[in-house]
Amino acid sequence: MKSPIARLSAYVSSYNLGPKLLLSHLLVTLIGMITFGVVSFVAPLIFGGNGAADLLHTLLYLLLATAASMVSAMAASLFVAGRITRPLKYMLAATRRISGGSYGEQVPVQESDELGELSESFNAMAAALRDGELRRQEFIADVSHELRTPLSTLQGYMEGLLDGVVEPDEETWGLLYAESERMRRLVEDLRQLSRVEAGQLDLHPASSSAELMVCRATESLAPLFAEGGVRLETSLPEGLPEVFADSDRVVQVLTNLLRNALHYTPADGKVTVAASPRNAEVLFTISDTGSGIPPEHLDRVFERFYRVEKSRSREGGGSGVGLAISRALVQSMHGEIWAESRGAREGTTFAFTLPISRGTASEGSRKS
Template identity: 40%
Template sequence: MRSLSTKLVLAFLLTSLAGAVLAAIFVRQFVNAQFDAFVVTQQRDFFIGRVIDYYAANGSLKEINSWMRDRTAHRPPDDQHTNGIPPRDDPLTISFGLADPAGRVIIPTAGYKAGDTLPPAALAAGTPISSSGGQIIGVALTPAAAAIRDPAQERYLASTDAALAIAAAATAGIALALGVLVARLITRPLHELTAAARQIASGDLGHQVVVRSRDELGDLATQFNHMSADLAHANQLRRQMTADIAHDLRTPLTVISGYLESLRDQVLKPTPERFSVLYDETQILQRLVDDLHTLSLADAGELPIQRRPTEPSQILAHVTETYGHAAEQAGVSLVMRESGPLPEANVDYERISRSLGNLVSNALRYTPAGGQICLSADERDGNLLLSVADTGSGIAAEHLPNIFERFYRADAARQQETGGSGLGLAIVRSIIEAHGGAVRVESTIGKGTTFTVSLPL
């Protein structure tokens, strides 16, 4: 299998050779045609000059046929044949014909004998011959045959052909050199990308390549670097998620295992309080499994959405009532605010309520006693905006781009009681995006955080 470099070099070489050969053929045909036309014109002028000289010396064109044959045959003229005409050195290699002004052939040419009368078209195609006094004395007839070249003319055309061949060879050499150069410029980044792909396949997911240009290959290298960075980030998140799942499973399982072991060994007595602890831990495990199942459905695009016309105030009232007791116990004011009558939204009531509930639950963890959590609804640009704003501790700017990632916690503590499972915000985003909407967050340290859900109406 030929390499891409070889194919590029061959493509350059063959294209250049084809162009050079075609150009050489065209130039050769053009030069030969022009040269032959020049020879014909030159010899016709010489023939006409002989006719004029003969007429000037003899006053007529009688006997010019035999005289011209003697001159063409290069016979040394004697006193009988010179007729006082100065000799010309240029030999005629073309048999031109001659007719008088009336069209009667004097010197025969192809297709016409002496004494024949030319048709008007043939006479009009000839070249008129004028005497020194301006009188038309005859018409020169050029044969249709190509010019007969002498050895010197043939050598000239041969040298032209040689020059064209040298030019074609030089073009091929230049094309070969340029092909090699361009092939290297094109294939070098491709070789680097191939090597980088092998590095990624071997496990070095963050491997980067050098961007050497701003063309399509440069764009390819840039996108490759973005892809490798995303792969490395995704792999890091996968490892972190695995560790987080193991941690979130280990804590309740440890509690359950410890209690069951103590109950089995009769170290502890089975009391309703201890069974309640076991039940709470199993509920934690159940919520974690349910959350993971919801996210897996969202990833596969199979999260069921049961849409029905729903009033925004109904969603806010349900969430406020559900979390009102928890807010009261935490000493936080949970209020609901609407900006007037709003149109119904075609949404999944249960899932949107759960999304807002996750946001309220998250706000309760970070809002101190005496703080406030406000649920509001508004309409803007054909979208329903549902907001959850708190006066809690806020989220640092460096954490904002990642808070919707799974198992991501802005706080450094890993205690489940304060940090949650780390799946709540990821579930919120999945549910909202399944509705064709979006969720965004704004936060200021020490002032609070606002989550805004946008749903198309």
């Protein structure tokens, strides 16, 4: 059980910094006054004499009382100043270490006032910097890994051609072209992702038909689905409202999600594209009967190069940033995107929303 002093300290600490500073100044003044009064009363008893009659003794008592009150007030001020400056010193030292590259720094949260909130915000900032540094390191490692494989293939075949071990036939040139195209596609995707995340990608939002965009995406990929033996179906209600978005970028998002669904759906599987109005938005969903995603990975599937199965290679797959590009594009068009899955081998649903065009919304309200 806490002592009365501990409970009083906790109660005072719950106040904001302004009232605490006011109370601290009043406390210092009160301590000085009490000390002055106590010494003025006790000093005559110690030194003797009549303070009213003896001017010298009176001055001595006042001097001792003033000195004692100053010492006690200084002690109280140092205590209060220490409680205020200690968190700032912690943050100053941690800031210097963070600037030196130590991103795992955290400062203790000792108060519940503005200084405590500042300490919590500082810890959140340090954690964000640490996560950003880890993502940067992972990104560099992933890019190096993705480029190393085609570069190694190109170098090996080039050495074989120079040594005369590999015949310069049509198959060899086709393989070299495919690997160089793979690198070009990766670099182009990374450039596009960087531009859209920085807000530098040109978008041309307008009232666009959701049904037409779904049809454009599914028709362009229908031959690939037929080749892979995967059924591609659409579910579009009548009177689907138009969305305010860049139609080409929406088709790009749908294409990326459809390619991803095709890549992870086995033959005889099914992929369904649906769209439906929801409040002031249109909800697009791409559902497959593929391998599914464990719940602990759902929040990270939109990160660059993230793979649920770390051992899975990208042979025959995309560049590894298609989902990241899709998320950046949807967010830049004021929409949201997410993934849902009940687990491994349970299929996956990717969904995103886009705002309904104002003209369509007002027309619907007039009809109603």
